[in-house]
Structure formats: structure tokens, C-alpha cells
Amino acid sequence: MxxxxxxxxxxxxxxxxxxxxxxxxxxxxxxxxxxxxxxxxxxxxxxxxxxxxxxxKEEKPAEGLEDYRGVWVFAEQRDGKLQSVTLELLGEGRKLANDLGEKLDAVLLGDGVGTEAGELLAYGADKVYLVSDKRLRHYQYGIYARVLIDLIREHKPEIVLFGATTIGRSLAPRIAARIQTGLTADCTGLEIDKEKRILRQTRPAFGGNIMATIICPHHRPQMATVRPKVMKKPRPDSSRKGEIVKVNPKISEEDIVTKVLDIIREETKVVDLQEAEIIVSGGRGLGKAENFKLIEGLAEALGGAVGASRATVDANWIPSYHQVGQTGKTVQPKLYIACGISGAIQHLVGMRSSENIVAINKDPNAPIFNVATYGIVGDLFQVVPSLTKKLKELLS
Ligand SMILES: Cc1cc2nc3c(=O)[nH]c(=O)nc-3n(C[C@H](O)[C@H](O)[C@H](O)COP(=O)(O)OP(=O)(O)OC[C@H]3O[C@@H](n4cnc5c(N)ncnc54)[C@H](O)[C@@H]3O)c2cc1C
CATH class of the missing domain: 3.30.70.20 (Alpha-Beta Plaits)
Structure with missing residues (x-):
């Protein structure tokens, strides 16, 4: 160029x-x-x-692009449990496949996996490539990449989607580099340009100040990692039928670049925000770190998790893994209660798909009220304790 x-x-x-x-x-x-x-x-x-x-732009298209057909989802599982981002990707992948008039396939790797294949079909896959091998028990990038690369070279999907999880973020770039194609990381939007038959991949860029739409016109497959909880999980249909193709992987000693000797799980009380059904979040309106106790109290009364705005994380009032928003986590709980949070766009992108949003803010013009299902205009130091007290009475 x-x-x-x-x-x-x-x-x-x-x-x-x-x-x-x-x-x-x-x-x-x-x-x-x-x-x-x-x-x-x-x-x-x-x-x-x-x-x-x-x-x-002098870049020439690679040859045989038209041989690549269909959409694939990498079905990430841990300890035999499918990650929810996989199901979200099947919902999105289904739409992309329909727009292309193609099939949607899932690729499931692991040891003793198999029962999960039915779940993948129920969530929208037409076919599941099932690769069960004891060497695939724990994620190891060398072997996982080897197996997926072989499958991609053989079956030539035009789109391959991964969750932007620690595994997806480790695996997808290694595969893209080895098969010499493009990868758009951390996408928040995907759509098909029907005229050109290419995938438009949207993600925040320049620190989130702009949304960039990226295409991969000259190479295949088009690969993307997608943020968990951005896409909606489809309703499963257990009557759906599909094909399950068992694959014998060709793994050589050179592919095994690391060995997992043991897994020691960190003892933690931290609730996974992205899996929580109820989240109570605190913002700068709390005034100081100690006041997060109010948020914890309300979250505990509801059996929910504690979230936070970036302002409070930047002020060191709470650790960053509680942060919700563009540079934090994207969440989609049944109930999101925002206390003393103004509703800046960077916060809203991380929580506005929540089913119900309750906003507590003393400023009636705070933008958070634009996305709230219920708004309480008031001082959080009065509202939150009374709400907690009442809920404890009702739920005890
Ligand atoms: C590139 C980029 C990425 C970002 N990523 C994120 C992100 O991931 N997550 C995120 O949250 N932010 C993010 N931000 C920051 C974002 O722009 C806002 O600055 C931040 O969300 C503001 O946090 P806040 O609502 O807690 O604070 P403020 O905007 O200061 O709002 C405090 C609110 O509390 C209310 N209040 C004050 N006292 C009380 C009281 N006693 N009772 C009730 N209400 C009260 C006020 O009326 C006000 O509305 C990002 C910014 C940039 C530039």
C-alpha cells in the first residue's frame, strides 16, 4: 500500500x-x-x-475465496460445561448464516465431550464437529490451534467466530496468523454486507472514542472474537435435528508446546458479574470507598453481585473486576440497579441490555434515567438503606 x-x-x-x-x-x-x-x-x-x-491498496485477493462457505462457531467448554458466549455466538451465527444462505456449524473440542453436541444443535447449529481426545482435556493453545487449523483447511468455512474470553483471545490470533487471514478482536457488532457477501465487524477503537467497522475482503475465513454478553442468547429448541461428525485429531509431539500438570483454582468470593442475574452498581455519587458497603448490603439482600462505574475504579474505591462498561464488563442481568451513576455512554454500553434497570440518582436530568425501566430521583444515602431494609423484611 x-x-x-x-x-x-x-x-x-x-x-x-x-x-x-x-x-x-x-x-x-x-x-x-x-x-x-x-x-x-x-x-x-x-x-x-x-x-x-x-x-x-495493492493487496491482491487470495485465490479460491469462493470455495469458503458457511459460518462456524468455536464451542468453548470448560469442565464439560459450554460457556454462555458459545450459545450467544450460535444465535448471532444463525443470523449471519441465514443472511448468507449457508449452514451454521459448531466445533467442540475436549476430552469425553459429546453430550454438549445436542445442546449446540438445540441452540442453532446445523452440524457439530466433535473432537474428543484426552490430550484436549485442558486448553493448550498448541494442540487446540493444530486441530482447528486442520479442520478449517479441510472444510473451508467463510466465517469463524470465537468468544472474546481468555481462551478465545489466545486461540483465534494464533490460528489467524498461521492460516494467514485477518482477525477482528473484541467485536460488539456483526452483520453481512449482502451485496459483497462479506462480514462487517464492528468494535470500539481508539480507546472507545469511535466505533470501527472492519472487513476482511481478500482472505478467508473471516475471523472475529466477540465480547461475551453483547449478543442475545437464543431460545433453545430441543426438537432441532442436526449432524454430529466425530473427528480423529492428528496431534503431533511438536504441537504440544506446554503441559498442564495441575490446576489449582483460586479461592475467591468474587461473583462472576457476567453470569449474575442481579447486579447493584455504585458510582461516584457514593462519595468515598467506605460507602460501597451500602451497595454490598443491597446486593446481599437481593442475592446479587456488586458492579461499579469506572470513576469509582479509577478512584481506587473498588477493584477493576467490578467495572461495568466499555472498558469493563458487558453485563445483561435480569435486574441492574445503578446507584449514584450518571449514565455516561461508556457505562451504558456495558449494561443497557439488562432486562430491568433501576436508577437511583439525585439529579432528575441524569442520562441514566433515559435507559431506566424505573427511576428513583433521590439521595442514595436515604433510598438505598430503606430499600435494603424493606427487601430484607420481605425476603426473610
Ligand atoms: C475511553 C473511555 C472508556 C470508558 N469506559 C468506562 C467504563 O467501562 N465504565 C464506566 O463506568 N465508565 C467508563 N468511562 C468513564 C465515563 O465516561 C464516566 O466518566 C463514568 O462512567 C462516570 O462515572 P459515574 O457515573 O460514577 O460518575 P459521575 O459521572 O460523576 O456521576 C455521579 C452521579 O452521581 C449522582 N449523585 C451524586 N451524589 C448523589 C447522591 N447522594 N444520591 C444519588 N445520586 C448522587 C450525580 O447526580 C451523578 O449523576 C470511560 C471513559 C472513556 C473516555
Missing amino acids: SIEIIIDRCTGCEKCLAACHFGAIEIVDEKAKILENCNLCGACVEACPFDAILLE
């Missing part, structure tokens, strides 16, 4: 300077000049009102 300024057209208007996030353009003698640190992102090309910047 190359970039060039067409000097006759450039007026030195500086619009490209404002568009460049890398400070890779300067104005010399009233004309734009591209500097060495340009990464050819093309933001300046779109910003130039005079079509004075030429970005040449």
Missing part, C-alpha cells in the same frame, strides 16, 4: 491534520506532507474535501 498527496489539489486546509490520530501529517509551504509514522489507516483520505490524498 502507498499514500501520496496530490499537490495541485491540496489547499493546506488542515482537515487531514485533524483527522490523523497519529500526528503523521504536517503542513509544509501550505501543502500537506505525510510523515514516516503514517500507518496507512486512510482516515485522512476520507477527511479531505478536495480528494487530494491518494491511498493505493
